[in-house]
Amino acid sequence: GPHAPVNVAEFHALAKAKLTPMVYGYFSSGADDQQTLQDNEEGFRRLRFRPRVLIDVSNADMMTEVLGVKISFPLVVAPTAMQRMAHPEGELATARAVAKAGTVMGLSSWSTTALEDVEAEAPGSPKWFQLYVYKDREVTKQLVMRAEAAGYKAIALTVDTPRLGRREADIKNQFNLPPHLTMGNFAMLKQANMENDGGSGLAAYVASLIDRSLSWKDIQWLKSITKMPILAKGVVTAEDAVLAVENGCAGIIVSNHGARQLDGVISTIDALEEVVNAVQGKVPVFVDSGVRRGTDIVKALALGAKACLIGRPVVWGLSVAGEQGITYVLDMLKKEFELAMSLCGCVKVSDINRSMVIRDAFAPYDVRRTLPPSKA
Amino acid sequence: GPHAPVNVAEFHALAKAKLTPMVYGYFSSGADDQQTLQDNEEGFRRLRFRPRVLIDVSNADMMTEVLGVKISFPLVVAPTAMQRMAHPEGELATARAVAKAGTVMGLSSWSTTALEDVEAEAPGSPKWFQLYVYKDREVTKQLVMRAEAAGYKAIALTVDTPRLGRREADIKNQFNLPPHLTMGNFAMLKQANMENDGGSGLAAYVASLIDRSLSWKDIQWLKSITKMPILAKGVVTAEDAVLAVENGCAGIIVSNHGARQLDGVISTIDALEEVVNAVQGKVPVFVDSGVRRGTDIVKALALGAKACLIGRPVVWGLSVAGEQGITYVLDMLKKEFELAMSLCGCVKVSDINRSMVIRDAFAPYDVRRTLPPSKA
Amino acid sequence: GPHAPVNVAEFHALAKAKLTPMVYGYFSSGADDQQTLQDNEEGFRRLRFRPRVLIDVSNADMMTEVLGVKISFPLVVAPTAMQRMAHPEGELATARAVAKAGTVMGLSSWSTTALEDVEAEAPGSPKWFQLYVYKDREVTKQLVMRAEAAGYKAIALTVDTPRLGRREADIKNQFNLPPHLTMGNFAMLKQANMENDGGSGLAAYVASLIDRSLSWKDIQWLKSITKMPILAKGVVTAEDAVLAVENGCAGIIVSNHGARQLDGVISTIDALEEVVNAVQGKVPVFVDSGVRRGTDIVKALALGAKACLIGRPVVWGLSVAGEQGITYVLDMLKKEFELAMSLCGCVKVSDINRSMVIRDAFAPYDVRRTLPPSKA
Amino acid sequence: GPHAPVNVAEFHALAKAKLTPMVYGYFSSGADDQQTLQDNEEGFRRLRFRPRVLIDVSNADMMTEVLGVKISFPLVVAPTAMQRMAHPEGELATARAVAKAGTVMGLSSWSTTALEDVEAEAPGSPKWFQLYVYKDREVTKQLVMRAEAAGYKAIALTVDTPRLGRREADIKNQFNLPPHLTMGNFAMLKQANMENDGGSGLAAYVASLIDRSLSWKDIQWLKSITKMPILAKGVVTAEDAVLAVENGCAGIIVSNHGARQLDGVISTIDALEEVVNAVQGKVPVFVDSGVRRGTDIVKALALGAKACLIGRPVVWGLSVAGEQGITYVLDMLKKEFELAMSLCGCVKVSDINRSMVIRDAFAPYDVRRTLPPSKA
Numbered sequence A, B, C, D: 001g002p003h004a005p006v007n008v009a010e011f012h013a014l015a016k017a018k019l020t021p022m023v024y025g026y027f028s029s030g031a032d033d034q035q036t037l038q039d040n041e042e043g044f045r046r047l048r049f050r051p052r053v054l055i056d057v058s059n060a061d062m063m064t065e066v067l068g069v070k071i072s073f074p075l076v077v078a079p080t081a082m083q084r085m086a087h088p089e090g091e092l093a094t095a096r097a098v099a100k101a102g103t104v105m106g107l108s109s110w111s112t113t114a115l116e117d118v119e120a121e122a123p124g125s126p127k128w129f130q131l132y133v134y135k136d137r138e139v140t141k142q143l144v145m146r147a148e149a150a151g152y153k154a155i156a157l158t159v160d161t162p163r164l165g166r167r168e169a170d171i172k173n174q175f176n177l178p179p180h181l182t183m184g185n186f187a188m189l190k191q192a193n194m195e196n197d198g199g200s201g202l203a204a205y206v207a208s209l210i211d212r213s214l215s216w217k218d219i220q221w222l223k224s225i226t227k228m229p230i231l232a233k234g235v236v237t238a239e240d241a242v243l244a245v246e247n248g249c250a251g252i253i254v255s256n257h258g259a260r261q262l263d264g265v266i267s268t269i270d271a272l273e274e275v276v277n278a279v280q281g282k283v284p285v286f287v288d289s290g291v292r293r294g295t296d297i298v299k300a301l302a303l304g305a306k307a308c309l310i311g312r313p314v315v316w317g318l319s320v321a322g323e324q325g326i327t328y329v330l331d332m333l334k335k336e337f338e339l340a341m342s343l344c345g346c347v348k349v350s351d352i353n354r355s356m357v358i359r360d361a362f363a364p365y366d367v368r369r370t371l372p373p374s375k376a
């Protein structure tokens, strides 16, 4: 008979069966040939564990701290747009489930629920506001100020999206936000609506409204309008990691946007160590894109990440069973992580160290890539 | 027409056809995505032979010695649990076949036959008792003392199982020991029975009864209650190999538990040489997980193993034809090993040396991984 | 419902469905086992991007210059033979589409339209004439002089075809130019017709008419009969790159003829950097064979190419919808390139540099091959 | 409609369709899991050409010399047993076809035609006699003396077969020489017949009759009974290459017996360069196992081989169309080789040099394997 899903991949399959092709296409797809979509997951598989044994693991402690907030285990929920397409309760269901799980929720600028309503649904539990910078800087400023006023703990500034990636499913499906939904943070504003001219409606939206001129100096501007710490979401090189620190970012999220922006980009787990080495511990480094297992979290932490984020796994949980589905997914990953930690001989999160992983047998030298001398 | 199976893979297929899905699932599966299950076998394929020619191989001598006991060829039978699920005669059939084959039998703590009955079935032929340490140390102590009294030659202390790995087939099948069987070493004790609360019954059993706090100091305790030599089963790193030697282990079994504990762990054949180099000949090093061919045994010995162990191949033989099936499998592997030795130009086991194998053409440098400096 | 093709691969599929097997076989196939055909595309996938972020990309400028001519983006149309087999308008449709796209058209010696007619169809827009050197040097000389007189901007001298590669589809199909078509540059001459003796008609044509004795000294001869700059098309080694420069070539096209000549030859993207390093900036280096995406163009430029050429993608566009099909393909690749540039943080073509790509994670060392000492 | 086969793979398919499963199984199969069978061919694909251009190739000269005999191109026919199973004319057809092709024929000890009859069928054309050393040294001596008397030019002493490899098809099929055939070199002797006891009849034959004690000192014995030069067939290591030279062998055939002996052995093209370097030009080095294309021959020569041998391709030709089939195969490979040479810019065989190939992009360092220090 049928059984409850036992891993993220089974949630993915259930969600696919439930969603319309257009919505499933939007949630699942990566850019162009989806090479990076596959590589993000494969990158984790290229690492192998070197577990330690005969260590008393009877008191596993998964707690960690991100930006001064204690979370139940080193996994944060990434901001993903338009969650009401997955489930009528959308971001509200997510907020409740994430609060219950004791971790941080990332809320997208393109939430289908107003940020204040999301906060109100799970008041006080930690949230990060993901920011897309609009050409209309007044609109942008209002967003940031509202997030701060509502109690959001940080801004995750998305730096990899001056334009939207080519997601061919969306082009073919002429993807558009379904008419009964709006971009909830922009009530009454033109930024609330997507229109479609024959390709991806979202790509057209970004092209017309999002600011392609965004640059490092705008971090100064952002800091001038908010006291919230700023995370640079979408850095994958040492060069940019150094710039992020120099420009006052409070942390870095190594991300390739779930492979939705530039196909062929390095997988994030391959990029992570370069970034970690570059920041030299000055700010925490997070990583997302391709995390599907508790073991993936251990691998990322071994390479120096403070915590991981997940995007699609939460969307699949939400699609399948709303709040309960997300709770199930987060709980499953927490249990997987706890077991993986224990089987590696780690009692607490800080026990996870670089010696716990090597690259796989096809590339048996565990040294860092020799980077070409940067011209930047 | 049908023919007798000619290799381990064909025994596997026959066993699969014969067993119920629940039992087959338990015997065959690895943890999580079964990446390591595949990698254990692939690891052997990544090695290539450099055979020597024009050596008189008319007197092939396969004999070797493990812990002071002569065996007919360098293959030992690994402890595998609950063999009566494979065949009504279970561990008794195994004991007879292994004795006849002239090698060592590993008996699991979770045997479905009492250890004394197993010994009585093949009296005097060498056996190792695999030990899981129970929270109830008195129960554990009784087990060890009974094994010693019965004449077992060594304790194989399993060090990779403070908790049970996530075997998804068992979770889906709500795996449980069939009602007509019991854990034969625990008659009348609560440790004799598995109960099921909706997932893997065995995982629940381990969580409730096995001691997660087991650590290196417990080797001292074990040595205080038995004179049997202690093998650390489940070491895959140089660091732990050194600790095993320092803590008085008489040998090391490089094992990842047949890929059933931590998915993504290094394949044992890739880990072997690191361990061999670390122990510097002070104790013998054995290896299991993925051995399926006589050539695999030659490869392992070339990298420094004293002998290999096999788990599933014996289970498949037992499932297909009881004692006779195991005899067939062991005999086949012995013949394969003898042929492989001869075709490598080796007359006796000690002729097999490091120069006989290289890593494959995709990773043509035959040097050891550079390990990250251990923080431990 | 059906949608417009969204990438080159979909154009390929549509063209395959439309063309006869003989014509499709000729256009699509590579030599022998088609290993290089696959490797040309895979070579690009082995590279990974290291994109830079937070750079103002609001004014993307894709313009570049090739041999003194400004083109709208760094993509040139490679010479491909016998285009009237793809579409009745053949090379005339190509000329119009390429002129409209603002780039250079390569015209094959084996055009099914006379070079003067092609020029007249899109007068003044830049064209390169691809030259095969015939045994009959007078015929060859006339060709070159006519091209110069008609206003062609350069000679692309094909150096990899002293004989035709073994394209097994053509052998099986006994490929021949359909009777209603002729080699348009050779009206009235015997060089205008292909005959078939049971294998590839084109292979027989080349064997009987093309000069196998062509060598570096013939560059001098060519320079003596024309003022047009000469590009060596088909160089894949540092050694030949140096010789090309020494013999006065104005540029190099790193090409393996779309994998149609020597199967097993290095993919061009793998050969590119060696050539770039060897020429030390003395002449521009172009690359073709396997370019299918805007991201491929960025990768090639990162490794030092001045521009890419495409062969089959244009043939597929022409086959599917004539001039309009080519316009669609070129426009799509231009948009893909612009997006890829922007997502890499590049504002103008010259911003694309070596630090933007690394080889993939299976070969993580980004160093150049150590070449064996050349005996030549 | 159907077309003539255009490559060796198509001959293979036609032969498979024509032969009985038992005979096809014998001819085609490799040992155990047939990993090396696949790897032999893949080894060639892992090499990439670095062709040179603009070299006058109008006078391609494929001639070369092996052991003082001129041959039409650097390909020799390997000895393969029992050719009358493929075609009624068996070795006689082969002798005629090979003589016509102007190269050397290897004749197996296990020919189904007497060596004198084979010589008589193509008198004077060069042949090598492949020797298996029988326990009965008198029988062996007679064989060698008869070969010398008949005019054979060399002994190819097979050094990789003290016992027969495990070919599972033969075990399953209980392979035996069909009753109407005999081992033609042993008329009236017990060595003429194979009997079957339930597994591979040939394996039993070898076990009972072939001398497992054969060693380097027997080269002296051989040299004492014949003036023919002796080639060591089956060497794959530098160590044995040095011993072969020291013991007076006139040449080495790098071979793994077409992957029929030890599964997992290094592919011959990967072993070749090590052997070439070890012999330092003192004797010629040949290579077989996996050669299927003219390009493979160029690759082998680039790595230092004097010529290649082919086994199965000739068997497929013979099976499909007797003498004519072999002629077709040899002619096809000659044409492929000539074309490949020309496309590499080589005019004569000695132009093919080390710089013409590199290992593939997944292992881009073209350096030799670092061998472990030999203990032998």
Ligand SMILES: Cc1cc2nc3c(=O)[nH]c(=O)nc-3n(C[C@H](O)[C@H](O)[C@H](O)COP(=O)(O)O)c2cc1C
Pocket (backbone or CB within 6 Å): A026, A027, A028, A040, A078, A079, A080, A081, A108, A109, A110, A130, A158, A233, A255, A256, A257, A258, A259, A288, A289, A290, A291, A309, A310, A311, A312, A313, A315
């Ligand atoms: C459906 C979907 C919507 C997303 N929306 C946003 C967004 O609005 N803003 C943003 O910065 N990232 C967005 N992302 C990227 C995620 O924040 C995160 O980087 C990514 O999902 C991680 O990869 P994973 O899905 O493989 O876990 C989105 C991702 C998905 C899959």
Ligand SMILES: Cc1cc2nc3c(=O)[nH]c(=O)nc-3n(C[C@H](O)[C@H](O)[C@H](O)COP(=O)(O)O)c2cc1C
Pocket (backbone or CB within 6 Å): B026, B027, B028, B040, B078, B079, B080, B081, B108, B109, B110, B130, B158, B233, B255, B256, B257, B258, B259, B288, B289, B290, B291, B309, B310, B311, B312, B313, B315
């Ligand atoms: C069905 C099964 C049961 C096992 N039971 C035990 C056990 O009770 N104790 C233990 O230490 N290892 C156990 N193992 C692991 C084996 O001892 C051995 O490490 C493993 O089977 C070797 O891998 P292989 O199956 O690939 O040969 C078991 C393995 C299998 C497949």
Ligand SMILES: Cc1cc2nc3c(=O)[nH]c(=O)nc-3n(C[C@H](O)[C@H](O)[C@H](O)COP(=O)(O)O)c2cc1C
Pocket (backbone or CB within 6 Å): C026, C027, C028, C040, C078, C079, C080, C081, C108, C109, C110, C130, C158, C233, C255, C256, C257, C258, C259, C260, C288, C289, C290, C291, C309, C310, C311, C312, C313, C315
């Ligand atoms: C159908 C076809 C015809 C071609 N004809 C010629 C030709 O006449 N002269 C020439 O130099 N190259 C010719 N080429 C090679 C192209 O100029 C170019 O090098 C190649 O197509 C690039 O590879 P791609 O097809 O993968 O883009 C031809 C290629 C194809 C596919």
Ligand SMILES: Cc1cc2nc3c(=O)[nH]c(=O)nc-3n(C[C@H](O)[C@H](O)[C@H](O)COP(=O)(O)O)c2cc1C
Pocket (backbone or CB within 6 Å): D026, D027, D028, D040, D078, D079, D080, D081, D108, D109, D110, D130, D158, D233, D255, D256, D257, D258, D259, D260, D288, D289, D290, D291, D309, D310, D311, D312, D313, D315
């Ligand atoms: C059917 C068959 C029979 C063979 N018989 C012999 C033999 O009698 N003696 C020998 O030395 N090698 C024998 N060989 C090995 C060949 O000489 C040669 O090494 C091998 O076929 C080369 O590999 P290839 O088949 O991939 O070209 C045989 C190979 C095959 C396929």
